[in-house]
Amino acid sequence: MTKSVSAVVVTYNRLELLKEVIESIKSQTVPVSHLIVVDNASNHDTKDYLESLGNSIDYLRLEENLGGAGGFNHGIRYFMEETKDDFVWVMDDDTVTHPDTLEQLLSYADDQPNFSFLASDVRWIDGHRSKMNLPSAVEKQPGDGEVPEDQVEPLELKNASFVSLMIKREIIEKIGLPITDFFIWGDDIEYTERAARVAPGYFVPASKVTHKMASNVGSSLMDDGPNRTPRYFYSYRNRYYYVNQREFLPRLKGMVKLHLELWQMRFAKTERKDEKLAVLKKGLKAGRSFRPDVEFAKNNKDI
Structure with a gap:
């Protein structure tokens, strides 16, 4: 068909x-x-x-x-x-x-x-x-x-x-x-x-x-330019949310990776480190309370 x-x-x-x-x-x-x-x-x-x-x-x-x-x-x-x-x-x-x-x-x-x-x-x-x-x-x-x-x-x-x-x-x-x-x-x-x-x-x-x-x-907060740095707030906030939706072992692995990136940034030799670290921390903090709504659409094929 x-x-x-x-x-x-x-x-x-x-x-x-x-x-x-x-x-x-x-x-x-x-x-x-x-x-x-x-x-x-x-x-x-x-x-x-x-x-x-x-x-x-x-x-x-x-x-x-x-x-x-x-x-x-x-x-x-x-x-x-x-x-x-x-x-x-x-x-x-x-x-x-x-x-x-x-x-x-x-x-x-x-x-x-x-x-x-x-x-x-x-x-x-x-x-x-x-x-x-x-x-x-x-x-x-x-x-x-x-x-x-x-x-x-x-x-x-x-x-x-x-x-x-x-x-x-x-x-x-x-x-x-x-x-x-x-x-x-x-x-x-x-x-x-x-x-x-x-x-x-x-x-x-x-x-x-x-x-x-x-x-x-x-995409890499460590290497990206100054114009794109603020966008990484969404990356870390959103990752925190969707990693939390996974089953136990993938969720644990994802959370470890997120927080490892935080510690890597703390000790990294990178330009504008304080700015990047602030964006990363802000995204992770927002992710802990981020509870977005999932919307549904009507199915026109059933009408």
């Missing part, structure tokens, strides 16, 4: 990249039924462009920037309440899809129907895996433990990013929506771990996208 798919793209002031992303989605070998673009209150050039596309997209403009977390919350809610599609396929506005990205996800969905989410193989512009989107497999991998770049067989995942992720409608009905209060960082990890408690999620290496970040680096 043919399954229908809504694509959700969340954007904020990256018009030229957004244009490329939209064109790549429109060029899929298997077309999407709905292309939902969530605009986090971008400048008017983005607004004007998206309005010019008319009925070829479902344009959802937010009144304020709610971060990636709020954007995906609204986009997935729209999918649930305004469409009857079977799957939602989510991505950022710098995720350029390959012509068969969706076809490969749907092919695996046919082969393995018992899943909560399917994640594409996310590559940087040079073809190497994107360091911001490294897959985390359930079974430890040989060598350094990371999934090999030449992996060709699907793997069950612990979690995944919102960079080319396909989720079942019935899973969303059970687990709710991404948490808007996360704002940025960790909303995708928390959400896919929530989904994986219901049914397994899988890495689908045949499905590839190009993540057009400015550089292929992971």
Whole structure:
């Protein structure tokens, strides 16, 4: 049976990249039924462009920037309440899809129907895996433990990013929506771990996208520049929350790692150490009392 798919793209002031992303989605070998673009209150050039596309997209403009977390919350809610599609396929506005990205996800969905989410193989512009989107497999991998770049067989995942992720409608009905209060960082990890408690999620290496970040680096408070340092408050607050949702041993391991990073920062030789340490401590402290609401959407397919 043919399954229908809504694509959700969340954007904020990256018009030229957004244009490329939209064109790549429109060029899929298997077309999407709905292309939902969530605009986090971008400048008017983005607004004007998206309005010019008319009925070829479902344009959802937010009144304020709610971060990636709020954007995906609204986009997935729209999918649930305004469409009857079977799957939602989510991505950022710098995720350029390959012509068969969706076809490969749907092919695996046919082969393995018992899943909560399917994640594409996310590559940087040079073809190497994107360091911001490294897959985390359930079974430890040989060598350094990371999934090999030449992996060709699907793997069950612990979690995944919102960079080319396909989720079942019935899973969303059970687990709710991404948490808007996360704002940025960790909303995708928390959400896919929530989904994986219901049914397994899988890495689908045949499905590839190009993540057009400015550089292929992971996130590190120790090494990041001054303009990005304040953002790490959300990283540590949100990590504290989602680590606490895990079972005992993974929770213990996650908490030890968080507090180890605190002690590493205390003794590190890094620029602006006092500023970075203050952000880290503030995030961990906020995480102890962070109890965000999990929202649920009506399932339009049941109406």
